[in-house]
Amino acid sequence: MGRYETSIARYREACTVLAGGVSSNFRYHPIPVPLAIERGEGPHLWDADGNRYIDFVSGNGPAFLGHSPGPVLDAVRASLDTGQAFTTVHAGEIALAQRIREIVPCAELVRFDTSGTQVDQIAMRLARHHTGRTRVVKFEGHYHGWADNIFASVAPELNRAGPRDHPEVLAQSSGQPDNIRDNLIVQPFNDVAVLEETLSRHGSETAAIVVEPVACNCGVIEPVPGYLEALRRLCDQHGIVLIFDEVITGFRVALGGAQQRYGVTPDVAVFAKAMASGFPLAAVAGSSAIMEGVTQGAVHGGTYNGITSSIAAGIATLDMLSADGATIYDKVERDGQRLMAGLAECGQRRGVSLHVQGVGAIFSTVFTDTPPLVDYRDYKATDAPMREAFIQGLQDRGVRVTLRGTWFVPAVLSDDDIDQTLDAADAALATL
């Protein structure tokens, strides 16, 4: 019996009733198909063929505390009997907003929603309301949800992307309106000089700069020293709202997110994923002056925003993350650094151009002769077939990693999990 026989059969069946066989285009995983996962517990998943995986996909981010964390499930269970959606305000929302205000440097006021895409939308609307301007600067390779107005230049082909210091605005999906180009400016990440020059021409029309403070969607690229500080300075200089998209970095790279880790406070930040362990919860948080826009005409809605079960999951998750002085972040940093060093050592020993970069809680593995990656174009120039062959080799040996080479490190790995992962990587690299 083939290792993926049931997964393949299940995917075929899915394609007969689910458009495209999955519920999100970001779940395609053609090695060989999206797996038929049956169960997750801690850092492990089991598929319908009986294979066990050490899971570094982590649901693309939410399972930072592993799958099915007991205290979160208990809190959600307890919430279920109280009712779900009251269409008013409930005590849990206030309690969770207070927690976020204590933890997140930029958070004076908070609003809840259900997904990263949605909170990116309200953040940009608030910025436009606040400034009376329309244009938004985003960075090539950065992802801020799949909505029309911002789903551009996330993974562009380089033959269409224009010069590095003056990237084209390229829609990522057919069916997007042409006029998204009018409202967006795309910039290379980590290049202050190019941004300074762009803002000298367009600063007075720009409502917001939206940035992944660590570029997690294109190779896990940290900001070069001084870069986030330069974004802060340029936004202040031009009256632009600085938005950190912390949908991945939030509650992951530090309890207070990238803004705590790098010591730069944005005007507004958005959060999702790790904040609620897989339940649909997202938040926008920022300065009172900007967040008060929701009472002055900048409308934000959503039937499921702040429902009781998601809020209960959020409170229980933050309780777990902040327990014992948030020492869980020391553990995940240690585990992640051990994995990164071990993988790099395997690559060297096997004589392949494996490059590992990132921070403990999230890093990437790519194949390149010219490390490190500093912006999207560096990532795009890496050897994708080698990366995918490595990831296939890992999966065949019970280690699951995202196809783009990003490792979401769960905070609940054992030393055994790490040893097994490094053994699998060594064996996979030996076959490349």
Ligand SMILES: Cc1ncc(COP(=O)(O)O)c(C=O)c1O
């Ligand atoms: C940085 C970033 N922003 C926004 C989003 C969109 O979040 P969601 O998938 O919850 O809509 C994602 C999703 O991966 C993301 O990585």
